Amino acid sequence: MLEWIYRGLSRGRVTTRYPRRPEHAPHGFQARVEVVHPEGGGPQLAALCPTGAIAVAVDGHVTLDRGLCIVCGDCVRAAPDHFAFGSGYETAARARAALIVGQAAGLDASASPLRPALAERAGGLRRSIHVRHIDCGSDGSEEWEIQALWNPYYDIQRLGFFLTSAPRHADVLLVTGPVTTPMRAPLERTWAVMPEPKALVAVGTDACGGGLRADDRTAVAAARPTAGGVDQVLPVDVYVPGSPPSPTTIMHGLLLAAGLLRPQEAAS
């Protein structure tokens, strides 16, 4: 056992300093897709996206909905003039509309107002926040990234976040997956028994907008395998897009949910 202690100590500190210092992604990391040139797009751009995240207005203005984007890069490879991979981790947002990038200034993520109700709720949480997770049909990678938050590298306990196994003790609920039919009732029940104030965080593109779910628009509503996003079932406080979002992005989302980031920090 002593040898383990020596082994643990001898490796020194590995923990990231985020959020006090910015976390830099490795060169070429594909954290998100940016619209680098929103003007002059044709309708063929919208057809590039397998999840319909790209929209082109009649005047040729291009927007991209990160709540639907699975960061597959098909658009970046086919239309590098308009799209590029971005390495910034901080993509979480408080409103669904704020996930749409390429919009005219004023509508962008930076300007999204903090919902008053959430501000009140978050005020009560402060620095000892208990987190509960529920899987509603993710592909399994989101769970790995959430688990990673408690590993020595990200160590989110240093920021006051603790994992709890009882929803009755939880302040924040992390939901992954597009909400499959069998998981709908367990999700609603888990949310219902959590005490106020509480916040719901949708983790991953699947949870934000459905992602690459089965194309079920033609099917009868009751026969669809998924609800197509958590906000189709419950009100979502923070959206964390990405397929899967990296641990730093989830940390950003948790800090937003707990109201621990001041508005100007949240804006970056």
Place this chain on the structure above:
Amino acid sequence: MSMAKPKAESEAGVLDRIVAAGQPGPEGELRLSVPAAEFEGTFRELFRGGARFITVFRAETPGLVWTGLFAFRGELLVVRAPVDDRAQMPDRGMGRWWPATERAILELIDREGAAAQAGGRGITRPDPDLIERSVEGLDVFTIPFGPVRSGIFEAIQFQIETGGEDVASLQTRTFFKHRGLESRFAGLRPEVAVHVAERVAGVAATAYACAFSQAVERALGVEPPLQAQRWRAIYSELERMACHLDVIAKQAETTALYVGQARFQILKEQVQGLRARLTGSRFGRGVVAPGGVRSDSLIALDDLSKAIDGIERDLHRDRRLFLGTASMTDRLVGSGHLDRALIEQYCAVGPLARGSGVSIDARHERPYGDYQRLGLRIVVHREGDAMARVNVRFGELFESLRMIRQAIDQLRRRTGELSMPLPVNGSGTACGWVEAPQGELVIWVEITDGVVRGVHIASPSFRNWALFDHAFPSDVLTDFAFIEHSFGLTTAGADR
């Protein structure tokens, strides 16, 4: 036991007739057409002849065809029986040969039924509140454990029938996460459909992308360039390392060996970080595509080899400490024992099978891509307990490191194309297979005029979860977590 195999020689005549009637498909694939009435009989012959069942499903090309997949004499045997209409279903009684067959047929029947009557519940739409069996006896009760569980785990339910401590019986219920992904492939071009494959089981994204790409390449008669095959092997082995390290870290966590847990989590994070530096994605997504790989690695080969050396150094020391910690190993030795005969009955694959002395590995049985050249030492332990499965994983970690190094050497020696174009309007059907970190994964693909028409996924987790019901012969409730982690399966892959 009624499942015991009769002597192979007495059946040799029948089997040889079956094999002789088969048509060779793409390399390594033998195809056999039978009338629907003989579908079940062929299963019986194959069972007697020692074939291993993989899956059964309905294909759409050229018409409606029941299709059974088997691993048989080092080849993939595809048994096909044309049927007249969708309502026609194979007999549930076919499950008597392998228990795995019954579940696969149930799923097939269930899916068709669910499509016909919206809202209907079956195994693909489980009811979390339903206790399936009532139990009787003094102080005996059923614990419905899941689908919402403590910790950060995927949704799955275990109905544990217990008298308080011992696990009298257990039922594993999957499909809480069924997303209907197989139908999502239809109508996409293969290079787009690979994104769906990567998201079936996210932690095995590279394995799914490789299996799907290989199926497409075999269906269209395209050979990916050598350099691409080498990169695929490197990405696949890194993924295997991440999955195995994840299992080992979780084993350390359940025995409260927290420094050990932290050490293996750091190693896993290093592997994930390395994959991010190589491919731009922590899960190696977006790189493997039908025809080859999409782009060259983002870092130099020297940096990759340096990173590999560092990981190996740390891994050696941490393994020695881990295996020398009695509080850890005592909990694992003898826990969750699986008999070799059980593995064979349930057609289990992967580290689970190799921990019970069954030496099956798709990389060896039907070598694909770079594994035809790399040479693989299969790590097998006979004990069949959780410790054996950890030892298999440790052995495979070092084997992966060796293969990565060998592939790097080969990559250094030459340069070349990374991708081959696919024929624009190609058609065809074929299987692709890989050894995913959880075990053998087979994907069947139908392509018509350059567009994917149908896909069926035989995931290792689907087959292996069935064995979990039998993993508690002499174990108590507190052993649950060790045994579950020692399986190392994904729910997303099983549910699709």
